[in-house]
């Protein structure tokens with residue numbers, strides 16, 4: 717009886733284990749041509765949500781930790797040469813510090829990094 721119960725548990729466990737699939741969907745990285753004006757990147761629609769949704773960055777960057785990435789302050793907070801380098805966008809601190817292969821507390825996904833870089837390449841406007 718005991719052995720049968722044990723066997724049953726093992727069989728059931730194996731059945732469940734056998735049916736578990738983890739689908740890894742490759743992340744789609746947007747390709748944005750910095751010189752194509754028809755491809756726009758919006759600060760309010762594309763960039764802000766990276767910082768604020770799910771408190772991704774605002775968990776820490778909400779006033780005491782610079783830059784202040786809360787929706788109402790993010791643009792003003794970032795709009796300086798400390799964070800944005802329009803001449804060499806890749807060197808911008810807001811892009812560089814949380815880059816996907818970096819070691820920041822929270823890293824950008826490759827898609828978020830591509831959007832952020834394109835936004836800076838297109839002039840880092842408050843659009």
Ligand code: HEC
Pocket residue numbers: 766767772773774775776777781782783798809810811813814820821822823824
């Ligand atoms: C767990 C808390 C935490 C989270 C989440 C976090 N950061 Fe930070 N961040 C910090 C701390 C602390 C510093 C300052 C010390 C350091 O750089 O390690 C910092 C520094 C920075 C700096 C450099 C500031 C300067 O003036 O030099 C940038 C840019 C930055 N964070 C961007 C981001 C972005 C973008 C996100 C979201 C993807 C993010 N951080 C998420 C804690 C956090």
